[in-house]
Amino acid sequence: MKAASAYAARTWPGKPVVASGHSFGTLTALCLGGALPNLGNFRDPTIKAVMGFSSPGRIPGLIGPDAYASDALPVMIVTGDQDTVPGLVADWHDHFLPVQSSPAGNKFGVAYEGASHELIGHPDDPKFASAISVSSTFLRAYGLGDRAAKAKLIGDKGTTGASWIKR
Template structure:
């Protein structure tokens, strides 16, 4: 009953609207040309897009926003790959560019993502053995990243102990019936949470401070929160050039520090003095 209640809440909350990134993209569903195709547990094809690192040091499994697509994050994903982090980004069934999806939402979208990321993570481990695994995502995708890192939703635990760090950009908020009071207790991996004080989604996240929850309520230690003044829900793709550059450099330092045990990157994070309009919290 608890699992069913969570899925019903998810369906109600996400049945009528997608993330800002998806709403601003009027393109209809098209057949995606993925870099590779995986097969889900239900036999469905999963298009996967890859940003390969020339000199790979770690792998990032990235989950896009509800209704969005990996290509919308080309700037930051390309930057990560250029620094040695191969990016693996499934196109989820709810993507408006997915030939089999587009109108998929609610519990079906949630459970489809769980299956897609499980398959993609298994592929990463098989084809990139020994490489540190980092999970990242935007909005609904950040919830999926956090679940892989140990967050326990109303549908149960699905964490992977191999996750070395989490980068969560503009979370999906505290979804009633899906996110419970103890959801974030299981997130033990280092966490970088990114949001802005205009980061709202009408009808879903009316108070931007809801995005703080994974930072505030997960166990303390190796937690970093970045708040951009005026940053909205799509700050990762449409924020100012300076803020996008800062997000890119901070996220790289965080992944290098915790994913690669890079002492120099850890020192940069520890001594970072944010510019006007940016606030940093640590715990």
């Protein structure tokens, strides 16, 4: 991921770089934002924000209560209330650990009713369009510095069929 972000920063100088991923890809993106400092310095200064779909949650020995304590970048996590992974994530609320335990400010979590771990991979899911919309708003707000998008995101009262966490 550091090689990919370095390539993006070098190829498009002056353009914002946002780390993004799904599941363990989200963990990698969060590491580029400063997560898991107890395992090493993964922070990539070219990264301006982190967009994740279904973060891994808590994993004993890897992701504990302080895993995201140094991840100060803007973060959005999109998940669903059916997003469990046998053997890894028993409680879908755990996907919000990066939002709840990192330094407050510009942190967002959205959970869609009935959505599973694979929401972002199914464009035919009725919740997919909303997930793309809120993700795009986050990217405009924190990747491109769009003040109107940031105001919309902060002021959003929520989407029907979704619950929000904002810190």
